[in-house]
Amino acid sequence: MKRITQELRMSAILLMMLMLMVAVETQAQITGHVVDATNGQPVSMASIIYRSNKVAVRADSLGCFSIERHHGWRLTVSAVGYNPKVINIDSKTPATLIVRLKPNSKVLEEVTVSSKKRSKYSRKNNPAVELMKKVIAARKKTDIKTHDYYQYNNYQKIMFGLNDLKLDTLESKLFQRHPWLLNQVEVSAYNNKLILPLSVDEKVTQEIYRRDPHTEKSIIKGETSTGVNDLFQTGDIINQVLTECFTDIDIYEDDIRLFQYPFTSPIGKDAISFYRYYITDTTMVGTDRCIQLDFTPNNQQDFGFRGRLFVLDDSSYQVKRCELTIPKTSSVNWVENMQSIQEYTKQPNGDWVLTVDDMMVELYLSKLLSKFIVVRTTRHSDYDFTEVPRQLLRGKKKILKDAYAEMQDDDFWAKYRQVELTKSESSMDSFVKNLQQLKGFKYAIFALRALVENFVDTGTKEHPSKVDIGPINTIVSQNFYDKWRLRASAQTTANLHPHLFLKGYYARGMESNQNYYDAQLTYTFNRPGYLPREFPRKALYVESMRDVMLASDKFIQTDKDNLFTSLKFAEMDKMFLYNRQQVGVDYEMEWGLKLFGNVKTEKLQPIGNLSFTTLHDMDDPTQYYKQPKMTGLGRQSLRYTEATVGFRLAPGETFINTKQHRWPLSLDAPVFRLQHTMGFDGVLGGQYRYNFTEGEFYKRFWLPMNWGKFGVRTKFGAQWNQVPYPLLIMPVANLGYVLEDETFNLINNMEFLNDRYISVMADWDLNGKLFNRIPFLKRLKWREFISAKMLWGSLSDKNNPFLEENQSSDILMMFPDGSHVMDKSRPYWEVSVGIHNIFKLLHVEYIRRLSYNELPTAHKQIVKFTFRASF
Numbered sequence: 088m089k090r091i092t093q094e095l096r097m098s099a100i101l102l103m104m105l106m107l108m109v110a111v112e113t114q115a116q117i118t119g120h121v122v123d124a125t126n127g128q129p130v131s132m133a134s135i136i137y138r139s140n141k142v143a144v145r146a147d148s149l150g151c152f153s154i155e156r157h158h159g160w161r162l163t164v165s166a167v168g169y170n171p172k173v174i175n176i177d178s179k180t181p182a183t184l185i186v187r188l189k190p191n192s193k194v195l196e197e198v199t200v201s202s203k204k205r206s207k208y209s210r211k212n213n214p215a216v217e218l219m220k221k222v223i224a225a226r227k228k229t230d231i232k233t234h235d236y237y238q239y240n241n242y243q244k245i246m247f248g249l250n251d252l253k254l255d256t257l258e259s260k261l262f263q264r265h266p267w268l269l270n271q272v273e274v275s276a277y278n279n280k281l282i283l284p285l286s287v288d289e290k291v292t293q294e295i296y297r298r299d300p301h302t303e304k305s306i307i308k309g310e311t312s313t314g315v316n317d318l319f320q321t322g323d324i325i326n327q328v329l330t331e332c333f334t335d336i337d338i339y340e341d342d343i344r345l346f347q348y349p350f351t352s353p354i355g356k357d358a359i360s361f362y363r364y365y366i367t368d369t370t371m372v373g374t375d376r377c378i379q380l381d382f383t384p385n386n387q388q389d390f391g392f393r394g395r396l397f398v399l400d401d402s403s404y405q406v407k408r409c410e411l412t413i414p415k416t417s418s419v420n421w422v423e424n425m426q427s428i429q430e431y432t433k434q435p436n437g438d439w440v441l442t443v444d445d446m447m448v449e450l451y452l453s454k455l456l457s458k459f460i461v462v463r464t465t466r467h468s469d470y471d472f473t474e475v476p477r478q479l480l481r482g483k484k485k486i487l488k489d490a491y492a493e494m495q496d497d498d499f500w501a502k503y504r505q506v507e508l509t510k511s512e513s514s515m516d517s518f519v520k521n522l523q524q525l526k527g528f529k530y531a532i533f534a535l536r537a538l539v540e541n542f543v544d545t546g547t548k549e550h551p552s553k554v555d556i557g558p559i560n561t562i563v564s565q566n567f568y569d570k571w572r573l574r575a576s577a578q579t580t581a582n583l584h585p586h587l588f589l590k591g592y593y594a595r596g597m598e599s600n601q602n603y604y605d606a607q608l609t610y611t612f613n614r615p616g617y618l619p620r621e622f623p624r625k626a627l628y629v630e631s632m633r634d635v636m637l638a639s640d641k642f643i644q645t646d647k648d649n650l651f652t653s654l655k656f657a658e659m660d661k662m663f664l665y666n667r668q669q670v671g672v673d674y675e676m677e678w679g680l681k682l683f684g685n686v687k688t689e690k691l692q693p694i695g696n697l698s699f700t701t702l703h704d705m706d707d708p709t710q711y712y713k714q715p716k717m718t719g720l721g722r723q724s725l726r727y728t729e730a731t732v733g734f735r736l737a738p739g740e741t742f743i744n745t746k747q748h749r750w751p752l753s754l755d756a757p758v759f760r761l762q763h764t765m766g767f768d769g770v771l772g773g774q775y776r777y778n779f780t781e782g783e784f785y786k787r788f789w790l791p792m793n794w795g796k797f798g799v800r801t802k803f804g805a806q807w808n809q810v811p812y813p814l815l816i817m818p819v820a821n822l823g824y825v826l827e828d829e830t831f832n833l834i835n836n837m838e839f840l841n842d843r844y845i846s847v848m849a850d851w852d853l854n855g856k857l858f859n860r861i862p863f864l865k866r867l868k869w870r871e872f873i874s875a876k877m878l879w880g881s882l883s884d885k886n887n888p889f890l891e892e893n894q895s896s897d898i899l900m901m902f903p904d905g906s907h908v909m910d911k912s913r914p915y916w917e918v919s920v921g922i923h924n925i926f927k928l929l930h931v932e933y934i935r936r937l938s939y940n941e942l943p944t945a946h947k948q949i950v951k952f953t954f955r956a957s958f
Contacts, residue, residue: 730767
């Protein structure tokens, strides 16, 4: 199917962890949030009780509670100063309740005058707001980034496991037969629930900062990973996704990046207009007297925090402690509960610095699946504000790794591990070994690897895979020429050779009886962990290929033989048979610059309703389109030889590596690409001399106040010489039913042929900002999506086969049937509106074509889909 985005990959990875375990039945729960019916504020410490059965719990300070579900029982919710509410529990009772308690006016009737008007939150003359304005203003003075230099040691541990196991589960046959499994279960110190840790990752880094010139570096001193991720050759994906989604929180930033979304900081520049603040107490935090402020988003479904700030009760307005969670009604997917605790400590020089940064996230995917927990424990220590040695600041690499980082001994971890491992975390290796001994486990893991990684390993843990077979979804596909085709693919890994890699496929067309192949040999100058595409890629490659494809196939980002993307909504009877040989080099630098170049010679043959007929071969070119079946005049093939050089700059871009592709994990980095291609006449059989320049710019912007994300991608290019139409610029067309990024959805294959072009693609994901304000829709958690795409193109006179002065040209060819020349004063437009997060997975778009609808082959509208899962 379409290229799965990083959000869907993240969800698939979480799902695969579940599939490693036998399905665990859990006692159904009801979670809820008790609020004041008049103003929506939380009712703290409310009682939730089954009175007749003597089962009770108490809500926390934010009104949140969880209690077992018992059908037929009556649940009573009560609090001092409020009328109690009784709820009959049955099969129709939702799993999450919002309990609105009405204030008991009788309690106050002797001391106050009752009013029908509801009390409204006001920022005017609000002491909490006035205090927060001072806190926000003071952050510029208390932020340690105002120092010229600083460095500190950072210890971080990330634990991933099954969450909220029940006693009846532990008494099941699975746990009784395998005592080692029961020994792995422990009580979490963060939520007091029974959990089963599955993986633990630890890292120690030295963080370095210089204000001018601005430099930030991380030196990885130690790194270790244990758990079920070791069962997968690309197990580092789990670590990377967890690190990216459950990031460090810095409340001094205006936006806090969490779950790959920006959350408005409670002390950010937009905080006053986004949050509601309440002074609730004056208390001691350690030895410091602090003012306690509770806060909550104006709209509980926005991507924002609920929580508390403890601010020093003096003129510094320093935040001493910060407690964050997200509202139960938030639109964040998968997250059942999140707790973040940060503490700041005063240093000998008088500065307050972050020393504790802990986060606990409880994930709930569906009623049919077990719950998960992620605990990120972070400690900062050994702060130093003196000048950083210059040798540590040299170079542009932001992340450096000690050569012995993955081989540190017990003495190292005893020195830097500031939070001891739990008993289950310490025994992770033996847990995995026991897990592998489970009956049928090797068959389950084999199927799971094939499903998640789209490849089949040919090795074992003792003898890691040297050759992977796949991609599996390309074994069967179809196209106009071959009808159905079969393909066998494979690739070698670093376990066979640390520098040399071979990948390729053999395919057979069922109706065409044609044989196809692709073989690529890669030599890497560095030593990748598993495959040569891993960042930073520094490699030389040689490739030979013979295959048939559409002209637009080169624009899709997944494999053209993917069964699902090979299905098209329009007739595809114009194809090319490629015979290609090329040699190239890629050299990436850790800070985001990529240099690339290649030399390629390629032979093209027309397939189907396509021909290479030059104007010189036509007695009367004007008759060509009246007799489109004229054959015999065209050339059997053409060959061109070209060299390409270019660069791509994307500072701060991060990736995850899969066995099939390398996908960007963070799309916030700006991207700029520029390249030039030169064609050579008479070199390796090349028949044409030409120059083609192309560039691209992309940037995604997060809009303030949770108005979503806005992305703009601009491409431009020019073919400077006279060339036949296969070397002109073709539109980036997507003729499948599945959405593809960076493509036009309603342009036909080769519909417009240009030698100059500019395209702009803009999309706005509103992230549910409007739907969250509509009573019915906000329960569905759907999210809005809008996009507009424009293509401006022109064809210079020298490349226009319809002009009289070109009728004797032996270079220009008659355009294929259905190809047109764009009016340079009239660009092509298409717009779309969509809904995503349907069932938290499905994205659907209605796309409308706005221009060139008079063309006989124009498709005016279509509905397309893809699968995208995100928080």
